[in-house]
Amino acid sequence: MGLPARRPHAPAEGRARGQGGRVMAPFPKIHDLYVSRMVVMTVLLTWTVLVGLDVVNAMISEFGDVGKGNYGLLDAVTYIVYTIPRRAYTMFPTVAVIGALMALGQLAASSELTALRALGLSRRRLSLSVAAPLLVLTALMMVNGETLGPWGQRSADGMKTAAKSKDMAVAQFSGLWAREGDIFLNAQNGQEHADGKDTWLELDDVRLFEFADDGRLESIARVATAEHRKSGWLLRGVKRTYFEGNSVTQTEVMEEHWTSQLDAAALAASASNLWRPRYMSARDLRDGINYRKRNGLDASEFEEHYWGRWFYPLNVLALCLAAIPFAFGTLRSGGAGKRLFIGIVFALGFWLLQMQFVKLAGVYRFDYRIAYLMPPVVMLGVSAWLFRRRSG
Structure with missing residues:
Protein backbone atom coordinates (compact mmCIF):
# COMPACT_ATOMS: atom_id res chain seq x y z
CA MET A 1 0.00 0.00 0.00
CA GLY A 2 1.63 3.20 -1.17
CA LEU A 3 1.89 6.45 0.71
CA PRO A 4 -0.79 9.03 0.02
CA ALA A 5 0.16 11.69 -2.46
CA ARG A 6 1.36 14.91 -0.86
CA ARG A 7 -0.67 17.99 -1.59
CA PRO A 8 1.31 20.73 -3.24
CA HIS A 9 1.85 23.86 -1.16
CA ALA A 10 -0.63 26.54 -1.92
CA PRO A 11 0.54 30.07 -2.62
CA ALA A 12 0.96 32.36 0.34
CA GLU A 13 -2.34 34.14 -0.13
CA GLY A 14 -4.11 30.96 -1.22
CA ARG A 15 -3.32 29.27 2.11
CA ALA A 16 -4.87 32.17 3.91
CA ARG A 17 -8.21 31.96 2.16
CA GLY A 18 -11.15 31.00 4.32
CA GLN A 19 -14.70 30.12 3.46
CA GLY A 20 -16.15 32.07 0.61
CA GLY A 21 -12.70 32.59 -0.95
CA ARG A 22 -11.96 35.74 1.05
CA VAL A 23 -8.34 36.50 1.90
CA LEU A 148 8.74 71.45 16.09
CA GLY A 149 8.83 72.85 12.55
CA PRO A 150 6.97 76.16 13.19
CA TRP A 151 8.65 76.61 16.57
CA GLY A 152 12.11 76.14 15.06
CA GLN A 153 11.43 78.51 12.16
CA ARG A 154 9.95 81.16 14.46
CA SER A 155 12.88 80.86 16.87
CA ALA A 156 15.38 81.07 14.01
CA ASP A 157 13.75 84.20 12.55
CA GLY A 158 13.54 85.86 15.97
CA MET A 159 17.18 85.12 16.72
CA LYS A 160 18.29 86.41 13.33
CA THR A 161 16.25 89.61 13.58
CA ALA A 162 17.54 90.36 17.07
CA ALA A 163 21.15 89.75 15.99
CA LYS A 164 20.94 91.95 12.88
CA SER A 165 19.16 94.89 14.55
CA LYS A 166 19.54 95.88 18.19
CA ASP A 167 16.31 97.94 18.07
CA MET A 168 14.08 95.10 16.83
CA ALA A 169 13.02 91.71 18.08
CA VAL A 170 10.52 89.04 17.10
CA ALA A 171 8.75 87.09 19.84
CA GLN A 172 6.75 83.95 19.19
CA PHE A 173 3.63 84.90 21.14
CA SER A 174 3.88 88.71 21.46
CA GLY A 175 4.58 89.63 17.86
CA LEU A 176 7.00 92.22 16.50
CA TRP A 177 8.85 94.59 18.82
CA ALA A 178 10.78 97.71 17.77
CA ARG A 179 12.26 100.72 19.55
CA GLU A 180 12.28 104.37 18.52
CA GLY A 181 13.98 106.45 21.20
CA ASP A 182 11.80 106.25 24.31
CA ILE A 183 8.92 104.65 22.42
CA PHE A 184 8.52 100.87 22.10
CA LEU A 185 6.31 99.50 19.32
CA ASN A 186 4.54 96.16 19.45
CA ALA A 187 2.55 94.84 16.46
CA GLN A 188 0.58 91.60 16.42
CA ASN A 189 0.19 91.44 12.65
CA GLY A 190 1.53 93.11 9.55
CA GLN A 191 1.98 92.87 5.81
CA GLU A 192 3.29 94.81 2.83
CA HIS A 193 0.89 96.31 0.28
CA ALA A 194 1.44 97.46 -3.28
CA ASP A 195 -0.64 99.68 -5.55
CA GLY A 196 1.16 100.22 -8.82
CA LYS A 197 4.57 101.67 -8.00
CA ASP A 198 3.53 102.66 -4.48
CA THR A 199 4.39 100.16 -1.74
CA TRP A 200 3.84 100.54 1.97
CA LEU A 201 3.98 98.60 5.21
CA GLU A 202 0.81 98.15 7.26
CA LEU A 203 0.90 96.95 10.87
CA ASP A 204 -2.27 95.83 12.65
CA ASP A 205 -3.16 95.76 16.35
CA VAL A 206 -0.28 98.04 17.39
CA ARG A 207 0.74 99.17 20.87
CA LEU A 208 3.00 102.19 21.48
CA PHE A 209 4.62 102.39 24.94
CA GLU A 210 6.22 105.77 25.70
CA PHE A 211 8.63 106.08 28.64
CA ALA A 212 10.05 109.14 30.38
CA ASP A 213 13.78 109.71 30.87
CA ASP A 214 13.55 108.31 34.42
CA GLY A 215 11.99 105.05 33.12
CA ARG A 216 8.43 105.94 34.12
CA LEU A 217 5.66 104.87 31.72
CA GLU A 218 4.09 108.06 30.33
CA SER A 219 1.50 106.72 27.92
CA ILE A 220 0.13 103.67 26.12
CA ALA A 221 -1.45 104.02 22.69
CA ARG A 222 -3.59 101.35 21.08
CA VAL A 223 -3.60 101.71 17.32
CA ALA A 224 -5.87 99.77 14.96
CA THR A 225 -3.52 100.12 11.97
CA ALA A 226 -0.21 101.88 11.40
CA GLU A 227 0.77 102.61 7.78
CA HIS A 228 4.24 103.72 6.77
CA ARG A 229 3.98 106.05 3.79
CA LYS A 230 6.60 108.26 2.15
CA SER A 231 5.41 111.15 4.33
CA GLY A 232 5.86 109.10 7.51
CA TRP A 233 3.69 106.96 9.75
CA LEU A 234 -0.09 107.31 9.63
CA LEU A 235 -1.85 105.92 12.71
CA ARG A 236 -5.54 105.06 12.41
CA GLY A 237 -7.93 104.47 15.31
CA VAL A 238 -5.66 105.74 18.10
CA LYS A 239 -6.73 105.32 21.73
CA ARG A 240 -4.08 106.77 24.05
CA THR A 241 -3.89 106.57 27.84
CA TYR A 242 -1.70 109.11 29.71
CA PHE A 243 -0.28 108.47 33.19
CA GLU A 244 0.39 111.73 35.06
CA GLY A 245 1.11 111.55 38.78
CA ASN A 246 -2.02 110.23 40.44
CA SER A 247 -4.29 110.76 37.44
CA VAL A 248 -5.04 108.90 34.24
CA THR A 249 -6.49 110.54 31.14
CA GLN A 250 -7.60 109.05 27.85
CA THR A 251 -7.89 110.46 24.35
CA GLU A 252 -9.20 109.01 21.10
CA VAL A 253 -8.55 110.23 17.54
CA MET A 254 -9.38 108.78 14.15
CA GLU A 255 -6.00 109.57 12.53
CA GLU A 256 -2.66 110.78 13.77
CA HIS A 257 0.71 111.35 12.10
CA TRP A 258 3.76 109.98 13.87
CA THR A 259 7.16 111.46 13.11
CA SER A 260 9.60 108.60 13.44
CA GLN A 261 12.90 107.48 11.94
CA LEU A 262 11.97 103.82 12.44
CA ASP A 263 13.34 101.79 9.54
CA ALA A 264 10.25 100.60 7.67
CA ALA A 265 12.31 98.32 5.39
CA ALA A 266 13.73 96.45 8.37
CA LEU A 267 10.27 96.30 9.93
CA ALA A 268 8.84 94.89 6.70
CA ALA A 269 11.53 92.21 6.59
CA SER A 270 10.87 91.31 10.21
CA ALA A 271 7.12 91.26 9.64
CA SER A 272 7.49 89.00 6.61
CA ASN A 273 9.58 86.60 8.70
CA LEU A 274 7.13 86.65 11.60
CA TRP A 275 3.90 86.23 9.65
CA ARG A 276 4.88 83.93 6.81
CA PRO A 277 1.82 81.67 6.47
CA ARG A 278 3.74 78.88 4.75
CA TYR A 279 5.76 78.33 7.95
CA MET A 280 2.84 78.49 10.41
CA SER A 281 1.05 75.61 12.07
CA ALA A 282 -2.55 74.82 11.13
CA ARG A 283 -3.73 76.24 14.44
CA ASP A 284 -1.95 79.57 13.86
CA LEU A 285 -3.25 79.68 10.30
CA ARG A 286 -6.82 79.14 11.51
CA ASP A 287 -6.41 81.94 14.06
CA GLY A 288 -5.01 84.17 11.32
CA ILE A 289 -7.96 83.41 9.05
CA ASN A 290 -10.46 84.23 11.80
CA TYR A 291 -8.62 87.45 12.67
CA ARG A 292 -8.63 88.67 9.07
CA LYS A 293 -12.25 87.82 8.46
CA ARG A 294 -13.29 89.63 11.64
CA ASN A 295 -11.43 92.73 10.51
CA GLY A 296 -12.42 92.62 6.83
CA LEU A 297 -8.91 91.69 5.64
CA ASP A 298 -7.89 89.33 2.86
CA ALA A 299 -7.38 85.83 4.29
CA SER A 300 -6.75 83.97 1.01
CA GLU A 301 -3.03 83.42 1.61
CA PHE A 302 -3.72 81.93 5.04
Whole structure:
Protein backbone atom coordinates (compact mmCIF):
# COMPACT_ATOMS: atom_id res chain seq x y z
CA MET A 1 0.00 0.00 0.00
CA GLY A 2 1.63 3.20 -1.17
CA LEU A 3 1.89 6.45 0.71
CA PRO A 4 -0.79 9.03 0.02
CA ALA A 5 0.16 11.69 -2.46
CA ARG A 6 1.36 14.91 -0.86
CA ARG A 7 -0.67 17.99 -1.59
CA PRO A 8 1.31 20.73 -3.24
CA HIS A 9 1.85 23.86 -1.16
CA ALA A 10 -0.63 26.54 -1.92
CA PRO A 11 0.54 30.07 -2.62
CA ALA A 12 0.96 32.36 0.34
CA GLU A 13 -2.34 34.14 -0.13
CA GLY A 14 -4.11 30.96 -1.22
CA ARG A 15 -3.32 29.27 2.11
CA ALA A 16 -4.87 32.17 3.91
CA ARG A 17 -8.21 31.96 2.16
CA GLY A 18 -11.15 31.00 4.32
CA GLN A 19 -14.70 30.12 3.46
CA GLY A 20 -16.15 32.07 0.61
CA GLY A 21 -12.70 32.59 -0.95
CA ARG A 22 -11.96 35.74 1.05
CA VAL A 23 -8.34 36.50 1.90
CA MET A 24 -7.75 35.98 5.61
CA ALA A 25 -3.99 36.69 5.67
CA PRO A 26 -3.10 38.97 8.54
CA PHE A 27 -0.98 42.06 8.12
CA PRO A 28 1.93 42.31 8.48
CA LYS A 29 3.74 39.11 7.56
CA ILE A 30 7.45 38.52 7.08
CA HIS A 31 7.38 39.58 3.44
CA ASP A 32 5.44 42.73 4.37
CA LEU A 33 8.03 43.63 6.99
CA TYR A 34 10.84 42.97 4.53
CA VAL A 35 9.38 45.29 1.89
CA SER A 36 8.49 47.91 4.50
CA ARG A 37 11.99 47.83 5.96
CA MET A 38 13.51 48.27 2.50
CA VAL A 39 11.22 51.26 1.83
CA VAL A 40 11.98 52.91 5.18
CA MET A 41 15.75 52.50 4.80
CA THR A 42 15.71 53.93 1.27
CA VAL A 43 13.42 56.80 2.22
CA LEU A 44 15.62 57.72 5.19
CA LEU A 45 18.73 57.63 3.02
CA THR A 46 17.06 59.78 0.36
CA TRP A 47 15.79 62.11 3.07
CA THR A 48 19.27 62.57 4.48
CA VAL A 49 20.73 63.37 1.07
CA LEU A 50 18.04 65.83 -0.05
CA VAL A 51 17.69 67.64 3.26
CA GLY A 52 21.50 67.76 3.49
CA LEU A 53 21.71 69.39 0.06
CA ASP A 54 19.01 71.88 1.06
CA VAL A 55 20.87 72.71 4.28
CA VAL A 56 24.16 73.25 2.42
CA ASN A 57 22.44 75.52 -0.10
CA ALA A 58 20.75 77.48 2.70
CA MET A 59 24.04 77.79 4.57
CA ILE A 60 25.70 79.32 1.52
CA SER A 61 22.84 81.80 1.27
CA GLU A 62 23.08 82.67 4.98
CA PHE A 63 26.77 83.53 4.66
CA GLY A 64 25.66 86.65 2.76
CA ASP A 65 24.07 88.02 5.96
CA VAL A 66 27.05 87.29 8.19
CA GLY A 67 28.53 90.54 9.46
CA LYS A 68 25.27 92.51 9.45
CA GLY A 69 24.83 93.90 12.93
CA ASN A 70 25.82 91.22 15.43
CA TYR A 71 24.90 88.35 13.08
CA GLY A 72 27.97 86.10 13.03
CA LEU A 73 28.96 82.71 11.66
CA LEU A 74 27.75 80.83 14.74
CA ASP A 75 24.39 82.62 14.47
CA ALA A 76 24.09 81.52 10.84
CA VAL A 77 24.80 77.90 11.76
CA THR A 78 22.29 78.10 14.63
CA TYR A 79 19.68 79.55 12.28
CA ILE A 80 20.09 76.64 9.84
CA VAL A 81 19.92 74.04 12.63
CA TYR A 82 16.66 75.53 13.90
CA THR A 83 15.12 75.29 10.42
CA ILE A 84 16.01 71.62 9.77
CA PRO A 85 12.65 70.26 11.10
CA ARG A 86 10.76 72.59 8.80
CA ARG A 87 12.94 71.60 5.85
CA ALA A 88 12.39 67.91 6.58
CA TYR A 89 8.62 68.47 6.64
CA THR A 90 8.63 70.36 3.34
CA MET A 91 10.89 67.84 1.62
CA PHE A 92 9.12 64.66 2.77
CA PRO A 93 6.52 64.22 -0.04
CA THR A 94 9.27 64.35 -2.66
CA VAL A 95 11.49 62.11 -0.55
CA ALA A 96 8.67 59.59 -0.12
CA VAL A 97 8.04 59.05 -3.83
CA ILE A 98 11.73 58.95 -4.74
CA GLY A 99 12.57 56.62 -1.84
CA ALA A 100 9.67 54.29 -2.63
CA LEU A 101 10.66 54.07 -6.28
CA MET A 102 14.31 53.46 -5.43
CA ALA A 103 13.37 50.68 -2.99
CA LEU A 104 10.94 48.96 -5.35
CA GLY A 105 13.34 49.38 -8.24
CA GLN A 106 16.05 47.63 -6.25
CA LEU A 107 13.66 44.77 -5.41
CA ALA A 108 12.58 44.54 -9.06
CA ALA A 109 16.15 44.55 -10.38
CA SER A 110 17.13 41.69 -8.04
CA SER A 111 13.97 39.73 -9.07
CA GLU A 112 12.72 39.77 -5.47
CA LEU A 113 9.45 41.32 -6.58
CA THR A 114 9.06 38.51 -9.09
CA ALA A 115 9.68 35.95 -6.34
CA LEU A 116 7.10 37.60 -4.08
CA ARG A 117 4.59 37.61 -6.91
CA ALA A 118 5.32 33.91 -7.52
CA LEU A 119 4.39 33.24 -3.89
CA GLY A 120 0.93 34.57 -4.65
CA LEU A 121 1.24 38.12 -3.36
CA SER A 122 -0.99 40.52 -5.21
CA ARG A 123 0.02 43.98 -6.36
CA ARG A 124 -2.41 45.40 -3.82
CA ARG A 125 -0.69 43.56 -0.99
CA LEU A 126 2.72 44.81 -2.10
CA SER A 127 1.35 48.32 -2.41
CA LEU A 128 0.02 48.06 1.16
CA SER A 129 3.48 46.97 2.33
CA VAL A 130 4.89 50.13 0.76
CA ALA A 131 2.13 52.49 1.89
CA ALA A 132 2.00 51.38 5.56
CA PRO A 133 5.46 52.65 6.63
CA LEU A 134 5.01 55.80 4.55
CA LEU A 135 1.76 56.54 6.39
CA VAL A 136 3.58 56.19 9.72
CA LEU A 137 6.32 58.58 8.56
CA THR A 138 3.67 60.96 7.21
CA ALA A 139 1.93 61.00 10.60
CA LEU A 140 5.23 61.84 12.29
CA MET A 141 5.82 64.64 9.79
CA MET A 142 2.35 66.06 10.42
CA VAL A 143 3.11 66.22 14.13
CA ASN A 144 6.45 67.83 13.28
CA GLY A 145 4.69 70.32 10.99
CA GLU A 146 2.42 71.41 13.84
CA THR A 147 4.99 71.58 16.63
CA LEU A 148 8.74 71.45 16.09
CA GLY A 149 8.83 72.85 12.55
CA PRO A 150 6.97 76.16 13.19
CA TRP A 151 8.65 76.61 16.57
CA GLY A 152 12.11 76.14 15.06
CA GLN A 153 11.43 78.51 12.16
CA ARG A 154 9.95 81.16 14.46
CA SER A 155 12.88 80.86 16.87
CA ALA A 156 15.38 81.07 14.01
CA ASP A 157 13.75 84.20 12.55
CA GLY A 158 13.54 85.86 15.97
CA MET A 159 17.18 85.12 16.72
CA LYS A 160 18.29 86.41 13.33
CA THR A 161 16.25 89.61 13.58
CA ALA A 162 17.54 90.36 17.07
CA ALA A 163 21.15 89.75 15.99
CA LYS A 164 20.94 91.95 12.88
CA SER A 165 19.16 94.89 14.55
CA LYS A 166 19.54 95.88 18.19
CA ASP A 167 16.31 97.94 18.07
CA MET A 168 14.08 95.10 16.83
CA ALA A 169 13.02 91.71 18.08
CA VAL A 170 10.52 89.04 17.10
CA ALA A 171 8.75 87.09 19.84
CA GLN A 172 6.75 83.95 19.19
CA PHE A 173 3.63 84.90 21.14
CA SER A 174 3.88 88.71 21.46
CA GLY A 175 4.58 89.63 17.86
CA LEU A 176 7.00 92.22 16.50
CA TRP A 177 8.85 94.59 18.82
CA ALA A 178 10.78 97.71 17.77
CA ARG A 179 12.26 100.72 19.55
CA GLU A 180 12.28 104.37 18.52
CA GLY A 181 13.98 106.45 21.20
CA ASP A 182 11.80 106.25 24.31
CA ILE A 183 8.92 104.65 22.42
CA PHE A 184 8.52 100.87 22.10
CA LEU A 185 6.31 99.50 19.32
CA ASN A 186 4.54 96.16 19.45
CA ALA A 187 2.55 94.84 16.46
CA GLN A 188 0.58 91.60 16.42
CA ASN A 189 0.19 91.44 12.65
CA GLY A 190 1.53 93.11 9.55
CA GLN A 191 1.98 92.87 5.81
CA GLU A 192 3.29 94.81 2.83
CA HIS A 193 0.89 96.31 0.28
CA ALA A 194 1.44 97.46 -3.28
CA ASP A 195 -0.64 99.68 -5.55
CA GLY A 196 1.16 100.22 -8.82
CA LYS A 197 4.57 101.67 -8.00
CA ASP A 198 3.53 102.66 -4.48
CA THR A 199 4.39 100.16 -1.74
CA TRP A 200 3.84 100.54 1.97
CA LEU A 201 3.98 98.60 5.21
CA GLU A 202 0.81 98.15 7.26
CA LEU A 203 0.90 96.95 10.87
CA ASP A 204 -2.27 95.83 12.65
CA ASP A 205 -3.16 95.76 16.35
CA VAL A 206 -0.28 98.04 17.39
CA ARG A 207 0.74 99.17 20.87
CA LEU A 208 3.00 102.19 21.48
CA PHE A 209 4.62 102.39 24.94
CA GLU A 210 6.22 105.77 25.70
CA PHE A 211 8.63 106.08 28.64
CA ALA A 212 10.05 109.14 30.38
CA ASP A 213 13.78 109.71 30.87
CA ASP A 214 13.55 108.31 34.42
CA GLY A 215 11.99 105.05 33.12
CA ARG A 216 8.43 105.94 34.12
CA LEU A 217 5.66 104.87 31.72
CA GLU A 218 4.09 108.06 30.33
CA SER A 219 1.50 106.72 27.92
CA ILE A 220 0.13 103.67 26.12
CA ALA A 221 -1.45 104.02 22.69
CA ARG A 222 -3.59 101.35 21.08
CA VAL A 223 -3.60 101.71 17.32
CA ALA A 224 -5.87 99.77 14.96
CA THR A 225 -3.52 100.12 11.97
CA ALA A 226 -0.21 101.88 11.40
CA GLU A 227 0.77 102.61 7.78
CA HIS A 228 4.24 103.72 6.77
CA ARG A 229 3.98 106.05 3.79
CA LYS A 230 6.60 108.26 2.15
CA SER A 231 5.41 111.15 4.33
CA GLY A 232 5.86 109.10 7.51
CA TRP A 233 3.69 106.96 9.75
CA LEU A 234 -0.09 107.31 9.63
CA LEU A 235 -1.85 105.92 12.71
CA ARG A 236 -5.54 105.06 12.41
CA GLY A 237 -7.93 104.47 15.31
CA VAL A 238 -5.66 105.74 18.10
CA LYS A 239 -6.73 105.32 21.73
CA ARG A 240 -4.08 106.77 24.05
CA THR A 241 -3.89 106.57 27.84
CA TYR A 242 -1.70 109.11 29.71
CA PHE A 243 -0.28 108.47 33.19
CA GLU A 244 0.39 111.73 35.06
CA GLY A 245 1.11 111.55 38.78
CA ASN A 246 -2.02 110.23 40.44
CA SER A 247 -4.29 110.76 37.44
CA VAL A 248 -5.04 108.90 34.24
CA THR A 249 -6.49 110.54 31.14
CA GLN A 250 -7.60 109.05 27.85
CA THR A 251 -7.89 110.46 24.35
CA GLU A 252 -9.20 109.01 21.10
CA VAL A 253 -8.55 110.23 17.54
CA MET A 254 -9.38 108.78 14.15
CA GLU A 255 -6.00 109.57 12.53
CA GLU A 256 -2.66 110.78 13.77
CA HIS A 257 0.71 111.35 12.10
CA TRP A 258 3.76 109.98 13.87
CA THR A 259 7.16 111.46 13.11
CA SER A 260 9.60 108.60 13.44
CA GLN A 261 12.90 107.48 11.94
CA LEU A 262 11.97 103.82 12.44
CA ASP A 263 13.34 101.79 9.54
CA ALA A 264 10.25 100.60 7.67
CA ALA A 265 12.31 98.32 5.39
CA ALA A 266 13.73 96.45 8.37
CA LEU A 267 10.27 96.30 9.93
CA ALA A 268 8.84 94.89 6.70
CA ALA A 269 11.53 92.21 6.59
CA SER A 270 10.87 91.31 10.21
CA ALA A 271 7.12 91.26 9.64
CA SER A 272 7.49 89.00 6.61
CA ASN A 273 9.58 86.60 8.70
CA LEU A 274 7.13 86.65 11.60
CA TRP A 275 3.90 86.23 9.65
CA ARG A 276 4.88 83.93 6.81
CA PRO A 277 1.82 81.67 6.47
CA ARG A 278 3.74 78.88 4.75
CA TYR A 279 5.76 78.33 7.95
CA MET A 280 2.84 78.49 10.41
CA SER A 281 1.05 75.61 12.07
CA ALA A 282 -2.55 74.82 11.13
CA ARG A 283 -3.73 76.24 14.44
CA ASP A 284 -1.95 79.57 13.86
CA LEU A 285 -3.25 79.68 10.30
CA ARG A 286 -6.82 79.14 11.51
CA ASP A 287 -6.41 81.94 14.06
CA GLY A 288 -5.01 84.17 11.32
CA ILE A 289 -7.96 83.41 9.05
CA ASN A 290 -10.46 84.23 11.80
CA TYR A 291 -8.62 87.45 12.67
CA ARG A 292 -8.63 88.67 9.07
CA LYS A 293 -12.25 87.82 8.46
CA ARG A 294 -13.29 89.63 11.64
CA ASN A 295 -11.43 92.73 10.51
CA GLY A 296 -12.42 92.62 6.83
CA LEU A 297 -8.91 91.69 5.64
CA ASP A 298 -7.89 89.33 2.86
CA ALA A 299 -7.38 85.83 4.29
CA SER A 300 -6.75 83.97 1.01
CA GLU A 301 -3.03 83.42 1.61
CA PHE A 302 -3.72 81.93 5.04
CA GLU A 303 -6.52 79.75 3.66
CA GLU A 304 -4.21 78.48 0.92
CA HIS A 305 -1.62 77.21 3.38
CA TYR A 306 -4.19 76.08 5.95
CA TRP A 307 -5.83 73.62 3.57
CA GLY A 308 -2.42 72.61 2.30
CA ARG A 309 -1.70 71.25 5.80
CA TRP A 310 -4.82 69.10 5.75
CA PHE A 311 -4.16 67.66 2.28
CA TYR A 312 -0.50 66.93 3.08
CA PRO A 313 -1.02 63.18 3.87
CA LEU A 314 -3.27 62.70 0.83
CA ASN A 315 -0.56 64.22 -1.38
CA VAL A 316 2.04 61.76 -0.08
CA LEU A 317 -0.27 58.78 -0.54
CA ALA A 318 -1.33 59.81 -4.05
CA LEU A 319 2.25 60.39 -5.19
CA CYS A 320 3.49 57.04 -3.95
CA LEU A 321 0.51 54.99 -5.17
CA ALA A 322 0.78 56.55 -8.63
CA ALA A 323 4.47 55.64 -8.82
CA ILE A 324 4.22 52.06 -7.49
CA PRO A 325 2.95 50.47 -10.78
CA PHE A 326 6.25 51.38 -12.44
CA ALA A 327 7.98 48.87 -10.19
CA PHE A 328 6.18 46.03 -11.94
CA GLY A 329 7.48 46.91 -15.37
CA THR A 330 9.55 50.00 -16.06
CA LEU A 331 11.93 49.62 -13.11
CA ARG A 332 12.88 46.02 -13.78
CA SER A 333 15.59 47.28 -16.11
CA GLY A 334 17.78 50.28 -15.67
CA GLY A 335 19.87 51.57 -12.81
CA ALA A 336 19.32 53.88 -9.91
CA GLY A 337 19.57 56.92 -12.18
CA LYS A 338 16.45 55.86 -14.07
CA ARG A 339 14.49 55.35 -10.85
CA LEU A 340 15.65 58.68 -9.50
CA PHE A 341 14.65 60.40 -12.73
CA ILE A 342 11.15 58.88 -12.67
CA GLY A 343 10.71 59.86 -9.02
CA ILE A 344 11.75 63.46 -9.68
CA VAL A 345 9.45 63.68 -12.72
CA PHE A 346 6.51 62.41 -10.66
CA ALA A 347 7.19 64.80 -7.81
CA LEU A 348 7.76 67.86 -10.01
CA GLY A 349 4.75 67.06 -12.19
CA PHE A 350 2.52 66.71 -9.16
CA TRP A 351 3.67 69.92 -7.47
CA LEU A 352 3.41 71.92 -10.70
CA LEU A 353 -0.13 70.61 -11.24
CA GLN A 354 -1.14 71.40 -7.67
CA MET A 355 0.48 74.83 -7.79
CA GLN A 356 -1.53 75.72 -10.90
CA PHE A 357 -4.81 74.61 -9.31
CA VAL A 358 -4.04 76.58 -6.13
CA LYS A 359 -3.14 79.73 -8.05
CA LEU A 360 -6.32 79.42 -10.10
CA ALA A 361 -8.29 79.12 -6.85
CA GLY A 362 -6.71 82.35 -5.63
CA VAL A 363 -7.46 84.20 -8.88
CA TYR A 364 -11.01 82.97 -9.48
CA ARG A 365 -11.93 82.74 -5.77
CA PHE A 366 -13.14 79.15 -5.65
CA ASP A 367 -12.69 76.82 -2.69
CA TYR A 368 -9.07 75.89 -1.97
CA ARG A 369 -10.23 72.43 -0.93
CA ILE A 370 -11.23 71.74 -4.51
CA ALA A 371 -7.86 72.98 -5.74
CA TYR A 372 -5.97 70.71 -3.36
CA LEU A 373 -8.23 67.72 -4.05
CA MET A 374 -7.95 67.67 -7.84
CA PRO A 375 -4.22 66.75 -8.23
CA PRO A 376 -4.39 63.76 -5.81
CA VAL A 377 -7.53 62.55 -7.58
CA VAL A 378 -5.73 62.78 -10.92
CA MET A 379 -2.70 60.90 -9.56
CA LEU A 380 -4.86 58.20 -7.95
CA GLY A 381 -6.72 57.85 -11.24
CA VAL A 382 -3.40 57.40 -13.04
CA SER A 383 -2.40 54.80 -10.46
CA ALA A 384 -5.64 52.82 -10.90
CA TRP A 385 -5.28 52.93 -14.69
CA LEU A 386 -1.67 51.77 -14.55
CA PHE A 387 -2.57 48.92 -12.18
CA ARG A 388 -5.26 47.68 -14.55
CA ARG A 389 -2.90 48.00 -17.49
CA ARG A 390 -0.13 46.05 -15.73
CA SER A 391 -2.60 43.40 -14.72
CA GLY A 392 -3.88 43.02 -18.25
